[in-house]
Amino acid sequence: MLTRRYRLVERIASGGMSAIWRAFDQSLHRTVAIKLLDGSVGGDSNGRDLIMREARATARLIHPDAIEVYDYGETVTTRGRLAAYVVMRLLDGRPLSERITEGPLPWREAVVIGTRVALVLAAAHQRGIVHRDVTAENVLLSPEGAKLLDFGIAAYVGEQVDQRLADFGTPPYVAPERLTSVPVHPAVDVYALGVLIFEMLTGTLPYPETTWEALENAQRTGQPPAPCVPGLPAEVAELCRRCLAQDPGERPSAQYVAEVLGASLTAPAVTVRTTSPWVRRARVVTMAAAVLTTWTAVLLWVQPEVGPPLAAATTSLPTGGPAAAGGERHQGALTEPVSDAGPDSGTVVDRSQSASPTGAARTDPSPSTSRPGATQSAGPQKVQPPPIAQAPPKDRDTGPKGPQAGPGDPAPTGGTSTLLTLTQAVGRFDATLEAGQAAGSVRADVALDLRQVVHNLIKAEGYSSDGLLQVRAKLADREREGGLTRQVRQDLDEGLTLIGAALQKAA
16 A cells, blocks of 8 residues: 555556556545556665656646656655655556567558657657657557657756766667767657657667667768658658757757658558459459460361361350350360450450451351251351359448448348447448548548557457547547548447447457
8 A cells, every 4th residue: 555545456567666556546446557666776865856757747748648647655665665656547558669579560550659659749848848768668559549658767958967867768769969968958859759660660670779888889870771661651761761860950850750740641542452252253264264265276276187276266164055065166166255354344345256367257146056966157156155243232331320341241231230240340430431531521640540549449358438438539539620520420439339339249
């Protein structure tokens, strides 16, 4: 117990000088996170000063993507030492560093995270606060989006930090000027942000130095590296390179970084067309027919009793009728016609009416004569194939319920009252966002943010209605900001209802 109010429940993480606990506030009946100095340094006045600085800096910064501070205090431990603690909002999620170990992030997802972190830093810099420890470990991917944590070594702009603050930090993210005795400047956060963006896009660090000794001995010359990622807008790659500039005066501000990253999200996305299964089958049949045509023509050519094949004769696989069933061949020409389906239109193009060498079209008015013993016509006989059946058009829900679930999922019946699977419900939500973005009813950054929030929500362990409530509140906020229209918000809200029902069923 701390001050007869906070009951420590579970140790969440441990650092070099403190530990994070999941705790319960018995006065306000809520679960919180408490950062508590470790017992071995609990009596160190310098440690208490640092944790107090963190509490004051974080409380001074009011931003939705920065962690909230509720309380600060000092207490006497059971060992008789004076320990300091700071009470913060408890957030669920996982560190960005854990996500990066799985591989590089899609560039749009990385840009969204970078934008949110840049906005937090811009707000902090406006209030004279420099974070000084922006790393992938200190960015939490929560159901609400990316959050910037741990202002433990934050300092004020222009402050001349002493040795106790200078020795803290993560070397790969430390700007070169931090190795010298220069006053605190926001440019050190921008450098770390550039490292973070580079790491998200490529999965690797821009520079190999991972220790203080290697960092001090590094001799960097030439232009900083720029991430090379397929589809990445050139302005984002150039921005990352500028953030990594050795000279802090060449780096942009955090606000400028946020604006450029946000603007890059409005670039038109590359649309990947999906081909229906029946069209793919038709293409396979056409390719097989072409191969069969080539080999059949070769076989006919080498047989001495059969004349050379007509240059214009083409074939396809038999599609029905006695001739197709028997698989016979007529002398002088092949009886199988070619049917070619257009790639997406469903139109059947008959190429069997190819012109003969004499210029006359060759047709067979009586296809049924293609049987043993039947009298053959002088020209090649053509059998008209039955039309390829077009796939029935997919039902498209144009009402306020939003688009149907994605391909491969059975279409629900009975409207929104039918319980969808989680895959169908999430697919319906994503399709609503895509349709709204294509129609200009949803901003690109809002669509990507909402998609990420919902996907993080369904990855969380266990069903929680609080997560859905937070997403609904975000929808209302985005509508007030003009990021989406009222109709789209209603469609997305209904989609969240379906997702909640599917989550509850899965739980």
